[in-house]
Amino acid sequence: MVLAKSLRNHNTSRKLVALIGPHVAEPTRQVLHKLYDEVVLVDVLDSGDTAHLALMKRPELGVTFTKLHCWTLTQYSKCVFMDADTLVLANIDELFEREELSAAPDPGWPDCFNSGVFVFRPSNDVYGKLLTHCEEKGSFDGGDQGVLNSYFSNWATEDISKHLPFIYNLSSIAIYSYLPAFKQYGRDAKVVHFLGKVKPWNYTYDAKNKSVKGQSQDPSTLHPNYLLQWWELFSTSVLPLLKEEYGSEPFHSGCETGEEAHDTASKVDAPQAPPPPQISSQERKQKWEQGQADYMGMDSFENIERKLDSFLK
Structure with a gap:
């Protein structure tokens, strides 16, 4: 946008x-x-x-x-x-x-x-x-x-x-x-x-002071x-x-307006699609075999990497 x-x-x-x-x-x-x-x-x-x-x-x-x-x-x-x-x-x-x-x-x-x-x-x-x-x-x-x-x-x-x-x-x-x-x-x-990995939308913006929080990352x-x-x-x-x-x-916009930037800075929660329905291990295996892995969700690279790390450790 x-x-x-x-x-x-x-x-x-x-x-x-x-x-x-x-x-x-x-x-x-x-x-x-x-x-x-x-x-x-x-x-x-x-x-x-x-x-x-x-x-x-x-x-x-x-x-x-x-x-x-x-x-x-x-x-x-x-x-x-x-x-x-x-x-x-x-x-x-x-x-x-x-x-x-x-x-x-x-x-x-x-x-x-x-x-x-x-x-x-x-x-x-x-x-x-x-x-x-x-x-x-x-x-x-x-x-x-x-x-x-x-x-x-x-x-x-x-x-x-x-x-x-x-x-x-x-x-x-x-x-x-x-x-x-x-x-x-x-x-x-x-x-x-x-x-x-860190994108602009991962930061928080204070509209009142025109500053971006979390820049040190x-x-x-x-x-x-x-x-x-x-x-x-x-x-x-x-x-x-x-x-x-x-x-x-x-x-969730990660944005604080002037009215919202008080002691308990209110933030709104992100526009997200509804969570995917839970599927069994067998169904998940079948989807993989059919080339239908959930690349954006539970089968994302980050999740697979995390699982591998847990085994290696």
Whole structure:
């Protein structure tokens, strides 16, 4: 929602499309419809989806298959994909002058591109080839970035025009690791990318004092202005839309208004889909075998990792 508002505020002339999963609650979908020209439901567990068969062989790539659906938006000739944890700081319509696959280098390994922002041409043919690539080779990093870098393997060496300047995908990791360069070039940033486990919406914002709490947990604290920009946009332009849809139903914004920021700072609880029904171990096993693991819930990577850690300890 904040990403959409930031694009609109900087007068993009392009249509905006949101890809969402089936877990997104209906009131939240209504807000997205107000902000985006199209809201497309992506359900890789739907047996009518070609990604469903790929999941049978590579169940660990469920979230990756969701992202690859952007290539099915064939009603458009060219698109710029942007992760939900990005924020636009200036108009970026000039990215449409680039060709597939244009992206900025990743701060962790510059011969790889970061898949948080990239230019592509929707194509069912490419979509099918990407799924086949996933089935046969998987992902070297367990996610979409590994798949895409493996598929578009000539990005690093073939055409420099497909290397986006870093200002189109400025990450908090880069600010932390090369502060002098950020001081030199950071003022020209057009897109900031909140990489890492802690996202802007995991913080708490005090609207009265215009401050973000909990910044010490994340490298982006070296330049908290981006976090403040994110939260100010959320509190002024997105929160009112959420309140319209949710009404008196409680939801968690992580935001404290001036009236709420008292000694026992009241906070509202998060918009969440209802908890999934409990299933037996046998049912869960069958779902795994059918490629229908609950990637966003009990079968998430974090839960599996936690279980493994408990055994190893």
